[in-house]
Amino acid sequence: MERVNYYRASPAGMKTIDHVYAHVMESGLAKTLIDLVFLRASLINGCAYCIDMHSKELAKDGVAREKIALVPAWREGGRLFDETERAALAWAETVTRVAETGVPDGDYQAAAGVFDAGQLAELTIAIGLINAYNRLAISFRTTPDSAR
Amino acid sequence: MTKRLDYNQVAPGGAKALGGVYGYVMQSGLPAELVDLVYLRISQINNCAYCLDMHTRDLLKKGVKIEKLALVQAWEEGGNLFSATERAALAWAECVTRVAETGVPDAAYAAARAAFEEKQLVDLTIAIGLMNSYNRMAISFRNTPQAVLGM
Numbered sequence: 001m002e003r004v005n006y007y008r009a010s011p012a013g014m015k016t017i018d019h020v021y022a023h024v025m026e027s028g029l030a031k032t033l034i035d036l037v038f039l040r041a042s043l044i045n046g047c048a049y050c051i052d053m054h055s056k057e058l059a060k061d062g063v064a065r066e067k068i069a070l071v072p073a074w075r076e077g078g079r080l081f082d083e084t085e086r087a088a089l090a091w092a093e094t095v096t097r098v099a100e101t102g103v104p105d106g107d108y109q110a111a112a113g114v115f116d117a118g119q120l121a122e123l124t125i126a127i128g129l130i131n132a133y134n135r136l137a138i139s140f141r142t143t144p145d146s147a148r
Numbered sequence: 149m150t151k152r153l154d155y156n157q158v159a160p161g162g163a164k165a166l167g168g169v170y171g172y173v174m175q176s177g178l179p180a181e182l183v184d185l186v187y188l189r190i191s192q193i194n195n196c197a198y199c200l201d202m203h204t205r206d207l208l209k210k211g212v213k214i215e216k217l218a219l220v221q222a223w224e225e226g227g228n229l230f231s232a233t234e235r236a237a238l239a240w241a242e243c244v245t246r247v248a249e250t251g252v253p254d255a256a257y258a259a260a261r262a263a264f265e266e267k268q269l270v271d272l273t274i275a276i277g278l279m280n281s282y283n284r285m286a287i288s289f290r291n292t293p294q295a296v297l298g299m
Contacts (some may be wrong), residue, residue, distance in 0.1 A: 013270060121158045124158060139244050
């Protein structure tokens, strides 16, 4: 059950967070790539509301449900995931699990081999943002749209 | 440790948007010292050198004693050095930062709500989410701590 509606409790604060979201969506990164990363981070953090939302967004983007189902196991997903998606998902995992990984040189080099500096900075802002949204939605038990 | 890239330079729009969240938190009504304590504790959990350096300096500037700063990591054993409000904020920051392991259980939420009003707790959680974002940026791109620059 929802604990707090944070948009109602702190509209000005949430507006600044949503401003980061608007920036990410206009950053030039492909929407499907962003949604894949949002979904992967949400799966790691266990955010029901965000898993529901970004699975639906990916379906809207035209991604097949067979591919969406394999996002948590993308390394074994063969040609379902292209090189750019693999690099973004690997980066999203190491950055989300920062306390355990420390984001080592090997991970950075792999990501920097696929994305230019601007893209990698934007992707990392997106990963930080979804980590913040996951923390809000889990902390305040935001009800997934599908459960409404 | 060399800096990998300067995100303020290559993604100024994104950095500015994050700065907007930071600015909001600073004027949200939460005490500045409380916010800095929370920022420091999260940066300890995530191991962010740049952020540890920054928020330790910020707390020193606010007049927080070095004896208290040294115990932030072990605040639960810090006796009367930490007020009830600070303890509630630090416990919430730890639980929310480690969300993948904790899931932020009912007891943690009930304890936090006993110390903070709804808006305060949402703003505190925005601050926690923001510092988790900044830690990830600074670690991913190896921001150089001021101390290493000799400043």
